[in-house]
Amino acid sequence: MNKSKMYHNGFVFPVILIFSIFFIIPMVISFYFSLTVWNLDSVRFIGLDNFKTLLHSGPLITGFKNTFIYIIFGSGGVTVISFMIAVFLTSRIRTKNLLRSVVFFPNLVSSVAVGITFIALMHPSKGMINALIKALGGSSISFLGDPKIAIFSTIAVMLWKGFSIATVIYIAGITSIDPGYFEAAAIDGAHGWKKLRYITIPLTKDSINTVLMLSVIGSFRNFDLIWALTGGGPGYATDNVASSIYKQYTLGFYGLSTAGNVILLITTALLIFPLQRLLRGKGDE
Amino acid sequence: MNRKRMLIWIGDIIGCVVAFVVFIVPFLFMFINSLKDRKEANALNMKLPEVFHWENYWKVIKESDFLILRAFKNSLLLSFFAVIILVIICSMGGYYLQRRKDRLSKALNIYIMLGLMIPSAILPTIWVLQRLGIFKTLFSMVLVEVALTIPFTIMLYIGYMSGIPSELEESAYIDGCGPGKTFWLVIFPLLKSIHATSIILNAVSIFNDFTNPLYFLPGQKNVTVQQTIYNFMGRYQTSYNLLFADVILITLPMLILFLIFNKKIVEGIVAGAVKG
Numbered sequence: 001m002n003k004s005k006m007y008h009n010g011f012v013f014p015v016i017l018i019f020s021i022f023f024i025i026p027m028v029i030s031f032y033f034s035l036t037v038w039n040l041d042s043v044r045f046i047g048l049d050n051f052k053t054l055l056h057s058g059p060l061i062t063g064f065k066n067t068f069i070y071i072i073f074g075s076g077g078v079t080v081i082s083f084m085i086a087v088f089l090t091s092r093i094r095t096k097n098l099l100r101s102v103v104f105f106p107n108l109v110s111s112v113a114v115g116i117t118f119i120a121l122m123h124p125s126k127g128m129i130n131a132l133i134k135a136l137g138g139s140s141i142s143f144l145g146d147p148k149i150a151i152f153s154t155i156a157v158m159l160w161k162g163f164s165i166a167t168v169i170y171i172a173g174i175t176s177i178d179p180g181y182f183e184a185a186a187i188d189g190a191h192g193w194k195k196l197r198y199i200t201i202p203l204t205k206d207s208i209n210t211v212l213m214l215s216v217i218g219s220f221r222n223f224d225l226i227w228a229l230t231g232g233g234p235g236y237a238t239d240n241v242a243s244s245i246y247k248q249y250t251l252g253f254y255g256l257s258t259a260g261n262v263i264l265l266i267t268t269a270l271l272i273f274p275l276q277r278l279l280r281g282k283g284d285e
Numbered sequence: 286m287n288r289k290r291m292l293i294w295i296g297d298i299i300g301c302v303v304a305f306v307v308f309i310v311p312f313l314f315m316f317i318n319s320l321k322d323r324k325e326a327n328a329l330n331m332k333l334p335e336v337f338h339w340e341n342y343w344k345v346i347k348e349s350d351f352l353i354l355r356a357f358k359n360s361l362l363l364s365f366f367a368v369i370i371l372v373i374i375c376s377m378g379g380y381y382l383q384r385r386k387d388r389l390s391k392a393l394n395i396y397i398m399l400g401l402m403i404p405s406a407i408l409p410t411i412w413v414l415q416r417l418g419i420f421k422t423l424f425s426m427v428l429v430e431v432a433l434t435i436p437f438t439i440m441l442y443i444g445y446m447s448g449i450p451s452e453l454e455e456s457a458y459i460d461g462c463g464p465g466k467t468f469w470l471v472i473f474p475l476l477k478s479i480h481a482t483s484i485i486l487n488a489v490s491i492f493n494d495f496t497n498p499l500y501f502l503p504g505q506k507n508v509t510v511q512q513t514i515y516n517f518m519g520r521y522q523t524s525y526n527l528l529f530a531d532v533i534l535i536t537l538p539m540l541i542l543f544l545i546f547n548k549k550i551v552e553g554i555v556a557g558a559v560k561g
Contacts, residue, residue: 006454007385008464012393015378015435022432023400026413030406040415093296101547102304105312108539110493112511113532116518117311120318120525126329128314160307165486168550213402221404224495228515242404249408249500258408265403272402 027265034259039252050259060260062236063244064267066151067220070240074155074222075215078162082211085163086170087200100171107164115228118157119144144230147237154229154238161225162218166211173207174200209279216275220268241267319529326526341530348517348527353534356513361538363423363509364492367430368484371438374431375483376476379442380468384451394443400436407500414501426502430491438483445479481549489539510535 034051037044054060085103089096106114121127122143130140143153181199190198201208223242226232232239232247239247241264248257310331318326319341321334346353382394410429411420419425449472457467495511502509514531521528 003385003387006458006464006467007381009381009389011377011381011464011468012390014374015397015439016393018374018428018432019397019400019435021413022410022429023405023435024396026406026409027403029409029412033409033412040412088296088300091296092293093300094293095297095301099300099304102308104543104550105308108489108493108543109532109536110495110511110514112495112515112518113536116514116528116532117315120329120529121311121314123329126327128329128331131330217402228495228518245407246499254408258406261404261406261408265406268403276402 030258030262030265033255034262035255037255038258039254046255050255051263053256054259054263059236059239059244059247060241060263063239063241066236066238067240069151070155070158070219070222071216073152074158074162075212075219077155077159078166078215079208079212081159082163082166083170083204083208085167086174087196089167090171090174100167103167104164106161109161111161111224112228114157114161115225118153118160118229122153145234147234150230150234150237154226157229158222158225162215166215169207169211169214170204173204177203209276212279213272213276217268217272220264315529315532318525319533321526323524323526326529327523329525338526341526342534345517345527345530345534352508353510353513353531356508356510359423359507360492360510363426363430363498364488366427367434367491368488370427370431371434371487372480372483375435375438375442376473376480377468378435379439379446380472382439383443383446384454397436397439400433401440405433411500421502421504421507423502423507426498426507429497429501430494433497434487434491438487441479441483442476445476449475478549481546485542485546485550488542492539 033043035045035047036050037046089100089103093099109117121129124130124140124142124145127143129143134140141149144150177200181203182195185195185199219240221242222240223246226238226240226243227246230238232243236244241260245257245260245264248254248260314331317331317333318329320337320339322336322338325332325334378397382390382397414420414425414429417425419428453471453475454467457471462471493511494509495515498507498509498512502512514535517528517531521531
């Protein structure tokens with residue numbers, strides 16, 4: 001059988017065509033547009049001025065700082081906590097099928113809807129979370145209004161929504177482990193933590209990598225939820241790079257916005273590719 | 286052994302209580318409050334309404350000349366066409382990329398996986414759409430959503446395809462099937478579970494997408510569901526009952542889809558994402 005005939009190049013052509021026109025070409029052009037002042041009708045080349053402006057602009061620097069806070073606490077939280085949820089949901093409990101569906105639930109709700117709901121639940125005076133805190137004797141917290149707390153409240157909501165896919169990926173990984181390993185370990189007297197440390201974790205490394213990568217990338221791109229929940233505020237307290245790019249765009253600064261996008265692209269690449277190499281490399285051991 | 290059974294029982298109970306409080310209560314909260322009158326709902330508590338105001342839903346549907354129905358039509362069309370195109374082209378693409386292990390296919394694989402790692406360049410995409418004369422059309426929105434979802438979908442298909450023996454194609458070839466016939470008649474039907482996974486995951490993410498329509502479909506004509514609800518959010522700040530009725534309305538279609546495909550999701554990911 002002739003491979004190049006059977007698996008004809010035509011099979012991959014539509015994917016490459018659409019992906020190139022609507023993803024790769026814009027990405028390549030963005031490097032040029034980041035060096036200009038432009039709108040949809042005219043272009044003027046100004047060199048590196050946009051980047052100079054951005055590097056001296058407080059909001060963008062805050063956006064960057066916040067993006068890293070989102071990555072450390074948001075992606076880190078999803079990676080670790082989802083794993084624990086998945087271990088729990090692959091144990092011998094009877095309600096696991098029901099609970100798996102329940103954990104997946106938030107994935108069905110759009111970020112805008114989640115935003116509306118949590119604005120109500122986190123309301124500084126009447127919200128149910130504060131009602132609970134007050135009932136326990138605490139004083140109410142302005143979850144989304146206090147610039148110091150707002151970003152962590154936003155991360156909490158991200159986690160709530162983000163567990164779903166991560167948990168499913170982990171469950172998939174854990175259930176595909178050959179049960180023979182666990183039986184052998186049980187004969188050797190390994191239980192609980194030891195089983196987790198020496199079997200489950202090493203054998204789900206691929207899933208852990210997948211979840212970590214997807215959630216780091218998700219943190220870089222996240223816009224919907226931040227926009228619906230806080231609009232980046234109070235002030236710039238919860239802005240990440242993606243939302244500050246949007247703000248530049250609504251103000252009509254297309255060049256600045258594109259330059260922000262290019263910086264985002266470069267940082268993502270600088271973080272993701274080494275991270276992936278590290279994770280892959282460790283997987284080979 | 287008895288101690289173990291106790292532990293499982295305790296696990297069940299704790300699991301159910303935590304899941305109920307963390308995941309179910311917010312939904313109940315929305316639903317209960319969507320049936321209250323304005324004053325009751327604005328207290329933001331979980332007390333049952335004194336009178337069930339089902340007419341809140343009708344009010345929301347009627348709002349702005351049935352705007353939400355038009356938005357539904359747009360969002361459903363967008364998700365439907367994007368998902369169909371994705372299933373067709375990504376199953377073909379995944380088949381090619383998984384089976385042909387030569388230099389070209391490996392390079393193309395890396396090329397596509399770039400899309401999984403780096404963020405899209407939004408404004409230049411608008412520029413491209415404008416040059417093509419399709420900016421602000423539902424058609425272009427479909428293509429953009431497809432392009433942005435291709436990498437993830439291809440990843441799913443490649444993972445699943447690696448579990449299907451290539452002897453199938455060889456015997457089809459011996460029986461005189463051409464490349465097209467082999468794929469569409471032999472392979473494509475075998476991909477059912479991964480089709481289901483990719484349909485539900487992509488349909489949910491495209492239907493719920495807020496960011497891309499915000500950039501690529503501005504204006505009232507092609508407004509999508511998420512845009513509508515975001516605008517309602519500004520307008521109804523003081524009428525939580527209507528706001529929640531809206532939220533419930535737009536979440537319903539995805540919930541139904543989920544109940545239909547529920548089992549397939551884990552199944553597909555088991556076969557797909559992890560091995561890939």
